[in-house]
Amino acid sequence: MIQESSLHITEFALTNDVSKVSSIRDRFVNFLSSLGLNEREKDAWKLVFTELINNAIEHGSGAQANKKIYARWWSVNNSVWLETEDSGEGPPRKLIRNPTLPTDPLAEGGRGLYIIQEFADHFNHWYSSSGYMAKVCKGYNRLNNVLPLNPEMDAILDELSDCYESLSLFDRMAANLLQDERIDRFVQSALNMFMDARDYSAIHLELYQAEKNSIYQWISSIDAYGVFGQINSDASELLRLNDSINWSTKRSNHPFSSAEKYPVGCCAPLYVGDEIVGLIAVGCEANDQIILSNDVRNLRALADIIGVSVSRALLDIEKDERKRLATEMHIATELQQQLLPIDKEISEIPGYELFYSSISALEVAGDFVEVRQNDAGEYLGCVIDVMGKGVSAAILAGIFRSQFIAYSFRGGSLSTFIEGVNQSLESQLGGATMFITAFIFKINPESHEITYGAAGHPPALLFRGDGALQELVSTGPPMGLFPEIEYGQTQIQMSAGDRLIAVTDGLYEWTEGEDIFGWEAMVKWFTDNQHLDSKTLWSQLQSKMLQARVSQSIEQEDDETLLILTRK
Missing domain, CATH: 3.30.565.10 (Histidine kinase-like ATPase, C-terminal domain)
Structure with missing residues (x-):
């Protein structure tokens, strides 16, 4: 038997x-x-x-x-x-x-x-x-x-049995990944589960840039972090090329700085996406313990699961940031609707054809244009461009507009008004890289005299009735950057047939083919089309810009704002 x-x-x-x-x-x-x-x-x-x-x-x-x-x-x-x-x-x-x-x-x-x-x-x-x-x-x-x-078949079956145990272990880890909200807790529990199921003495986790973000900082606080010290540079490069490293007493190739008590072990790279961000290693205290191919595969699988968990945590942070930005944009939109005008305050000036319009590239505009009348019967106009987007841009534009309205009631010189806005913004921004460029003018409809001041803004274009062109350049830097700046103001006379055009950079810094349309091309286009009325001039320029975007399958790149004042 x-x-x-x-x-x-x-x-x-x-x-x-x-x-x-x-x-x-x-x-x-x-x-x-x-x-x-x-x-x-x-x-x-x-x-x-x-x-x-x-x-x-x-x-x-x-x-x-x-x-x-x-x-x-x-x-x-x-x-x-x-x-x-x-x-x-x-x-x-x-x-x-x-x-x-x-x-x-x-x-x-x-x-x-x-x-x-x-x-x-x-x-x-x-x-x-x-x-x-x-x-x-x-x-x-x-x-x-x-x-x-068949001893060879027995070895294969043993390996299959080990693979089954590993699958069960990693399945439980994956279930925990869906439940744990904190990445550090999940990583620590995954390492603990791995060690409970395996015959190793210690496990080590290392990140190459632990201070890169909050996720890496959390992981660097777990018990297994840095147990073996740091991997040497040669071993790190070898790991990058081979996707695993084994070490043993016989080979005398220990790759870590503080793991002498673990003469045998292996390590695998930790990938987040396509980038190696660190490594995981296991060490054994017994000199005669052997690292098998299954050990390497299981360690790689553990590294993959932790890499996925890190990617997931980073994605959650990105989603939270997008949600925050969406909330901020919603607040900014509401804020801008309250602080900045939707309907035009002034639609015409006696003796002049007035046209102005602005198209925002985003929900919240960085450009702003307005014309108001003061108690002296003069008309005040401004075209501004705020550096920045979102809530901050809306607040900055709101600050300017409130002071612009106050100036329309209070009166005074344009240069004094611009200097006051500059000092107010500079003190409130506290060195932040935010500023406002503006072209501001005041016109007397009886004397046809225009006084203007410009703060770091693109030159306004004054087309004379005889075809001559004069560029009205800035009289000082953008507002909000430097304290104690003196701004100048200049007076010009508007004759019959003269046309004043003020723009923001969105009308010339847009892509046409492989190049930027550019200032010179915009000036030439306005010059060639001076025979058009203001509304047609605007619509045809918009049509040209839209055609360029459609041909390149791109979105509007910046806010686009234009003001045209033509003496009849």
């Missing part, structure tokens, strides 16, 4: 995850197929297998993931044997001694042992201090010969 010690016994170690039972059961069914069992016989064994494993999970490991359940099977003397072993107390002894069907036909449990008892030729049980074992045997008239002992 063949002794069991000489048999080819297949063994798998399982955890308490019921969802993984089916893959092992399929291996068992393949074994039955190799013996020549028919479908009905295999179905019966599948039921027995499932009941034994479920009982082992329920009574053996319970909710403790670190407790193992073993399933073994073999064939001898035309009989099939299936054995399960767990560390629990097994089903109640009374139920084992006399398995029966439950009295309630709708009951969810209680049938398994009865089914096994009725199916098997032999159904044996053992209780001990180490746990519970159940063994089922079923004889047949004739079975196919099983494969002889």
Whole structure:
């Protein structure tokens, strides 16, 4: 009679995850197929297998993931044997001694042992201090010969069993990834789970730029961070090229600065996206421990899971930032609607054709144009461009407009007004890189005299009735950058047929083909089209810009603002 010690016994170690039972059961069914069992016989064994494993999970490991359940099977003397072993107390002894069907036909449990008892030729049980074992045997008239002992095949099966345990481990890690809100907690728990399931002495995590962002800073505070010190530069480059490094006493190739007590180990790079941001390593205190290919694969899988968790955390931060920006943009839009005019305050000036318009590239504009009348019967106009977007730009434009309105009531020289706005902005901005450029003018409709001042703004264009062109350049730097700046003001006379055009940079800093349209091209375009009325001039320029954007499939690049004042 063949002794069991000489048999080819297949063994798998399982955890308490019921969802993984089916893959092992399929291996068992393949074994039955190799013996020549028919479908009905295999179905019966599948039921027995499932009941034994479920009982082992329920009574053996319970909710403790670190407790193992073993399933073994073999064939001898035309009989099939299936054995399960767990560390629990097994089903109640009374139920084992006399398995029966439950009295309630709708009951969810209680049938398994009865089914096994009725199916098997032999159904044996053992209780001990180490746990519970159940063994089922079923004889047949004739079975196919099983494969002889094969050490190479045994090694393959052992490796498959190890892979199964690893899959179960990483499956639990993935479940934790969906539950943990803090990346540091997840990484620490993943490392702990990995170490509990493996025979290593220590685990090490290292980031190359730990101060890069808050996610990396959180990770650098976990217990496993920097346990081995730092990897040397040569080993770091080798790791980048090979995706893993093994070290041992025999090779004398220890790559870390503070891990002498771990003479054997391996490490794998930590990827976030396509970038290597750090590494994970395991070390062993025993000189004779061997790092196998499975160890490397499992460590790479661990690094991949942690890399995914870091990418997910960074994406969450990016989403939060986008949400914050969207909220800020909504606030800015409401703020601008309250602080800046929607309807035109003044639509005409006696003796002049007045036209002005502004198109924003975003929900919140950085440009602003307005014309008002003061108590002296003069008309005040401004075209401004705020450096910045969002809430800050809306607030800055609002500050300017409130002072512009106050100036329209208060009166005084333009230069004094611009100097006051500059000092106010500079003191409130406190050195922030924000400023306002502006072209501001005041016109007396009776004398046709225009006084203007400009703060770092593109020159206004004065087209004379005879075709001559004069550029009205700035009389000082942008407002908000420097304190104690003196701004000048200049007076010009408007004659019949003269036209004043003030713009912001969005009308010439836009892409046409492979080049920027540019200031000179804009001036030439205005010069060539002076025969058009103001509204047509604006619409045709907009049409030209739109055509360029459509041909290149790009969006509007900047706010576009224009003011045209023509003496009749």
